[in-house]
Amino acid sequence: MSVDYDLIIFGATPAGVQAAIAAATLKARVALILQGITPADLPAAVPHYAWLDLASRLETQPPGNLLGSPFCSSDQLSDWTAAITANVEAACSASGLAHRGIDVIADMGEFCRQPAIGVRVGNRRLQARGYLLAMGVCSWIPAIAGLETAGYLTSEMLHTQIQKLAACQTITIIGSGKTAVELAQTLIRFGMGVTLMTQHDSLLPAADIEAARLIQAQLEAEGVRVLLKTSIAQVRSHGGKKQLQMNHQTLTTDEIIVAAGHSPNVKSLNLEAAGVRWNANGIWHNAKLQTTNPRVYVCDGQLGTESVTQVAKQEAAIALRNILFFPTSTMDYCTIPLTVHTSPNLAWLGLTEAQARQKYGKHLYVLRQSFNVLPQAQIRNDLTGLCKLVIHRNGTILGGHIIGAFASEWIGLLAFAMQQNLKIQAIASLPLPSPTLAEILQYTAIDFRCLQLKHNHRLRDLFDYFFDLRRAWFR
Secondary structure, eight states: OOOSEEEEEEOOSHHHHHHHHHHHHTTOOEEEEOTTOOGGGHHHHHHHHHHHHHHHHGGGSOSSOGGGSTTSOHHHHHHHHHHHHHHHHGGGOHHHHHHTTOEEEOSOEEEEOSSSSEEEETTEEEOEEEEEEOOOEEEOOOOOBTHHHHOOEETTTGGGOHHHHHTOSEEEEEOOSHHHHHHHHHHHHTTOEEEEEOSSSSSSTTSOHHHHHHHHHHHHHHTOEEEOSOOEEEEEEETTEEEEEETTEEEEESEEEEOSOEEEOOGGGOHHHHTOOEETTEEOOOTTOBOSSTTEEEOOOEETTEEOHHHHHHHHHHHHHHHHSOTTOOOOGGGSOEEEOSSSEEEEEEOOHHHHHHHHTTSEEEEEEEGGGOHHHHHHTOOOOEEEEEEETTSBEEEEEEEETTHHHHHHHHHHHHHTTOBHHHHHTOOOOSSOTTHHHHHHHHHHHHHHHHHOHHHHHHHHHHHHHHHHHOO
């Protein structure tokens, strides 16, 4: 039976657009159904990171809510983020994608199964050899009594609610993870009073506990009130403010922002017709990214409760290979760097120290190096930073955790080493530009040689004998 396409992609997210371009480059016939998503899903992502960048520049401004001040008026911020979004979107516009040979369908589609699995878009019925779900996500809202009635904001709403935020003096963020932590630092630097609460015992449950505590300490030093292991019993409005009842106490705030994670935005796809199993936590898939229907693949970037763009892009690359050729490629999440764009940045990949010790016991080294040894850190007068590498005794890199300025920019060096199965000795001998912050990787890696020698008495004695002999023979 002939089909219309080699691949049909649902959703013009960054991962979906990347997969469509890659498939078209290989001369496969591909259709991209936008599903109401602007190409690359940029309107929500760009303002978020633009705000983070702006907040880092406002650190030295006078106290008070800067969202209405001459330093950062709401109109200026709206115009600025809109201009950034427009410029970035131009690189992946619908017309540009069509020029590459991609059939861009600016409509909503859903699965249908009569007489065979296919996609219905308006009055059209399309079929393909494979289907890729690259849909966006929506904020997951916890079931808290009174929250819907009292009202709240999510991270996706913020760039459209600048006027409302400008009138707030206090903000309470409910949730943990990357988005919650980034928003907390951004808003505290905008001059608001910020409380960050989570039911977890760490602000960043997926990160190494030592790194998470350092980020928490940075937030608290800037004035963020952090409440861990906190459950909210009820939320209600009173006198124009919102009250959160928790643990026998009440917190009053001007506005609530929910940043508790994401869930897949797939309700409109009629996944049941395709036999695809999913729930609020995500879409089930195997290591090859196949769902319960082996012709339907997914690249939602879901890690725990959060959706991560770089994870979704890597999933798209693996899924594309399996759809167009043979389904043999599997996903390796350990070599994908994860980032938190606070100041300083947190970037990590691989195993945490706790995970590595549970798996390998005593057969590992944990290397730590502070940024104060770096000439570039001294030049910048920014000594806050730590590089922590988890290494197997044979030199295999198990994990890396870096806190420091621009860590998200050069964590890719460590990711490349892990993807290529390079040992830590390769990092130690790699010539890097100097002075740069990336040198911290080399400084830390060199410590591995010292630890190896310290724990190998025979090798140490051999070196002692060798150099004693060389000195005795020297003339």
